[in-house]
Amino acid sequence: MSGGVLYRPGDSPVHRIPPQVKLLAAFAAVLGVVATPREAFWAFGIDLFVVLAVWSVAGVPVGWFARRAVIEAPFVLLAVVLPFVSGGPRVDVLGVAVSQDGLLAGWNILAKGTLGVLIALTLAATTQPRDLVLGLQRLRAPAWFVTIATLMLRYVDVIAGELRRTRIARISRGDDPRFLWQAGAVARGAGTLFLRSYERGERVHRAMLARGWAGHMPAGPAAPVGALRWVAGGSPALVIATAWAVAAWPV
Amino acid sequence: MTASVAMHLSDGVLDASTSVLFGAVAVAWLAVAAARGRIDVDDRTAPLAGLLAAFLFAMQLLNFPVLPGVSGHLYGGALAAILLGPWVGALCLSVVVVIQALLFADGGLTALGANMTNMALLGTAVGFAVALAARGLARRSRAGLLAVAFLAGLVSTVAASAGFVVEYAIGGQADVSLGGLAGVVIGVHAVIGIGEGVITALAVGAIVRVRPDLIYLVRTSETRELVAA
Amino acid sequence: MGGGRVAGVSALDVRGLTYRYPDGTAVLHGIDLHVEPGERVAVLGPNGAGKTTFVLHLNGVLTGTGHIEVAGLPLSPDTMREIRRRVGVVFQDPDDQLFMPTVADDVAFGPANFGVTEPELGERVRAALSAVGMAEHADRSPMHLSEGQRRRVALATVLASDPELLVLDEPSANLEPVARRELAEVLLSLDRTMLMVTHDLPYALQLCPRAVLIDNGVVVADGPTRDLLADADLLAAHRLELPWGFVPQP
Numbered sequence: 172m173s174g175g176v177l178y179r180p181g182d183s184p185v186h187r188i189p190p191q192v193k194l195l196a197a198f199a200a201v202l203g204v205v206a207t208p209r210e211a212f213w214a215f216g217i218d219l220f221v222v223l224a225v226w227s228v229a230g231v232p233v234g235w236f237a238r239r240a241v242i243e244a245p246f247v248l249l250a251v252v253l254p255f256v257s258g259g260p261r262v263d264v265l266g267v268a269v270s271q272d273g274l275l276a277g278w279n280i281l282a283k284g285t286l287g288v289l290i291a292l293t294l295a296a297t298t299q300p301r302d303l304v305l306g307l308q309r310l311r312a313p314a315w316f317v318t319i320a321t322l323m324l325r326y327v328d329v330i331a332g333e334l335r336r337t338r339i340a341r342i343s344r345g346d347d348p349r350f351l352w353q354a355g356a357v358a359r360g361a362g363t364l365f366l367r368s369y370e371r372g373e374r375v376h377r378a379m380l381a382r383g384w385a386g387h388m389p390a391g392p393a394a395p396v397g398a399l400r401w402v403a404g405g406s407p408a409l410v411i412a413t414a415w416a417v418a419a420w421p422v
Numbered sequence: 423m424t425a426s427v428a429m430h431l432s433d434g435v436l437d438a439s440t441s442v443l444f445g446a447v448a449v450a451w452l453a454v455a456a457a458r459g460r461i462d463v464d465d466r467t468a469p470l471a472g473l474l475a476a477f478l479f480a481m482q483l484l485n486f487p488v489l490p491g492v493s494g495h496l497y498g499g500a501l502a503a504i505l506l507g508p509w510v511g512a513l514c515l516s517v518v519v520v521i522q523a524l525l526f527a528d529g530g531l532t533a534l535g536a537n538m539t540n541m542a543l544l545g546t547a548v549g550f551a552v553a554l555a556a557r558g559l560a561r562r563s564r565a566g567l568l569a570v571a572f573l574a575g576l577v578s579t580v581a582a583s584a585g586f587v588v589e590y591a592i593g594g595q596a597d598v599s600l601g602g603l604a605g606v607v608i609g610v611h612a613v614i615g616i617g618e619g620v621i622t623a624l625a626v627g628a629i630v631r632v633r634p635d636l637i638y639l640v641r642t643s644e645t646r647e648l649v650a651a
Numbered sequence: 652m653g654g655g656r657v658a659g660v661s662a663l664d665v666r667g668l669t670y671r672y673p674d675g676t677a678v679l680h681g682i683d684l685h686v687e688p689g690e691r692v693a694v695l696g697p698n699g700a701g702k703t704t705f706v707l708h709l710n711g712v713l714t715g716t717g718h719i720e721v722a723g724l725p726l727s728p729d730t731m732r733e734i735r736r737r738v739g740v741v742f743q744d745p746d747d748q749l750f751m752p753t754v755a756d757d758v759a760f761g762p763a764n765f766g767v768t769e770p771e772l773g774e775r776v777r778a779a780l781s782a783v784g785m786a787e788h789a790d791r792s793p794m795h796l797s798e799g800q801r802r803r804v805a806l807a808t809v810l811a812s813d814p815e816l817l818v819l820d821e822p823s824a825n826l827e828p829v830a831r832r833e834l835a836e837v838l839l840s841l842d843r844t845m846l847m848v849t850h851d852l853p854y855a856l857q858l859c860p861r862a863v864l865i866d867n868g869v870v871v872a873d874g875p876t877r878d879l880l881a882d883a884d885l886l887a888a889h890r891l892e893l894p895w896g897f898v899p900q901p
Binding site for chain 2: 176177194197198201202204205206209239246249253256257258259270272273275276279280281282283284286287288290291292294295300303313314315316318319320321322323324325326327329330331334355357358359360361362363364365366368369371372373375376379380384385386
């Protein structure tokens with residue numbers, strides 16, 4: 172798909188890391204962040220530093236990430252509410268008594284949720300959608316997953332385009348839904364869209380059969396990834412994991 | 423329907439071990455769904471599922487008016503289950519959830535297992551269970567089918583949010599009253615679920631008028647032969 | 652490239668092909684068609700005559716009863732894979748045909764399925780894309796191509812498997828005049844056996860010396876395209892019509 176994708180074309184060392192390495196590194200990094208004890212404030216500082224370092228190598232401006240990180244907004248709400256609704260001993264913050272445990276829990280969600288979304292954005296900004304699927308394929312994702320994901324990314328724009336055209340046709344004839352109960356035409360449009368998608372699926376399947384489809388997507392050539400590239404690509408995750416290990420080490 | 427807290431969980435809401443646990447739950451469930459949906463047996467199922475996943479994805483991009491100035495979008499658990507069945511429906515939606523997390527950072531990477539469990543798996547399974555239980559009503563008349571689709575949409579939304587409550591109880595961060603949390607989360611999603619139910623019912627109603635043979639829930643074994651030609 | 656032609660073996664031999672939909676409706680009532688290597692044959696007929704259904708039999712996507720042989724190889728479940736390599740079908744809507752993320756991925760799909768591996772695979776992709784004049788677009792998404800470019804890439808996706816028989820379903824549909832002419836030039840440059848299903852009678856005349864007319868599931872006329880198009884009664888009897896103002900030169 173092309174519309175709304177976060178990928179920012181570039182040729183930085185971060186862009187060039189093989190997608191399977193980047194995927195594993197991103198998952199490992201976020202898991203490291205999530206596993207870090209919430210009181211280890213310094214560790215989150217290191218994590219943020221690592222993320223900033225990756226951005227500077229990737230050549231993606233900080234402002235771009237900041238704008239897109241608002242996707243996390245609903246969770247900020249949970250983080251803000253927790254100090255007031257949680258139990259346990261209370262502390263005074265700006266004259267308001269809040270739960271100490273809730274305050275830490277709110278901080279925990281805010282810090283980890285933010286770092287998590289920033290790491291995921293880094294992955295999305297530096298990896299083409301098709302390479303993400305290719306990375307999953309090389310990481311042995313099941314054949315059905317690769318097929319569904321490949322076709323979904325190819326056709327979501329085509330289907331969204333059909334959706335737009337039916338919407339314009341509807342508005343051209345005076346439709347103006349503002350309440351849910353006026354949205355009947357939209358939902359019936361959804362029914363039509365399902366039928367078109369199904370029929371296109373049948374035609375695509377025929378076109379695939381005609382070119383020898385036997386149940387799995389050809390993976391294409393994959394140059395073997397040397398140990399050095401794994402280490403280089405995984406180094407940010409390694410630093411985050413080290414910070415976690417030190418923070419979680421029982422003293 | 424709306425961007426809500428219990429859908430698309432972010433990182434840090436659940437602890438690391440719970441995140442990993444639900445990752446394993448999702449993977450195991452998908453393995454069962456792939457086997458029961460026979461997706462690797464019939465070379466036609468996966469390409470069709472790909473187009474239908476694109477349809478569900480496009481539907482999620484589309485905003486419906488709820489009130490003036492307030493819009494939400496379908497998440498499609500019950501719709502997928504009624505149209506595609508609980509197995510292929512779950513596979514399609516799980517791909518949607520994974521791609522949204524990877525391409526749009528929508529939902530945390532460590533929360534992916536929990537998000538798949540709630541939205542792709544619980545939503546379709548419960549939606550289908552409701553529809554199956556009321557299948558007699560669905561086959562009786564068009565109004566019956568619409569009522570069943572509405573109910574499935576409503577209950578599947580509530581079930582997905584209940585999944586979040588269970589996950590929070592296992593690995594949530596703060597010591598909050600679970601009863602209170604459940605009340606708020608499930609209450610909000612019951613309201614959201616009404617919208618989901620209305621849209622599900624109207625969409626199913628539009629399809630049954632033209633191609634009833636494509637609706638997994640209502641098609642009989644003979645028509646399935648015909649479609650699989 | 653250039654499919655290996657065996658002397659004395661016809662490119663396509665169809666005898667007594669019949670087909671019913673699963674609901675019992677008969678679509679094809681015994682089609683006979685014989686195509687020699689190097690021939691370019693237009694398949695004409697009104698909507699619903701069974702043209703597309705016929706095409707889908709040539710590579711076994713649909714299976715009716717009767718005999719089909721491609722370059723000497725009879726179609727059967729055992730030979731299905733090789734038949735699908737030998738018959739390259741270009742479908743009507745390039746959006747159905749181009750299902751991979753990039754042009755190069757799509758062109759590689761067929762040969763990769765038929766067992767071609769690198770480095771030959773890359774060679775095939777490059778050769779097929781240059782044959783249709785799309786080599787510089789290899790890494791683009793099909794979403795970002797014009798309709799004419801998509802049609803040419805769709806052609807490349809089947810050329811890459813080096814087929815013995817090229818089957819085109821409505822190749823000129825939805826093309827602007829320039830793209831339509833460019834596609835004709837590409838098709839004429841290929842020097843391949845070709846079967847072209849079309850409503851575009853001038854296009855049939857330009858590209859195919861021979862035409863067959865299918866209606867109600869049987870071949871009702873078979874001869875030089877010029878003669879068929881000159882027979883106004885025949886055309887009228889089968890809901891075919893030359894565009895206004897178009898007079899085939901004698």
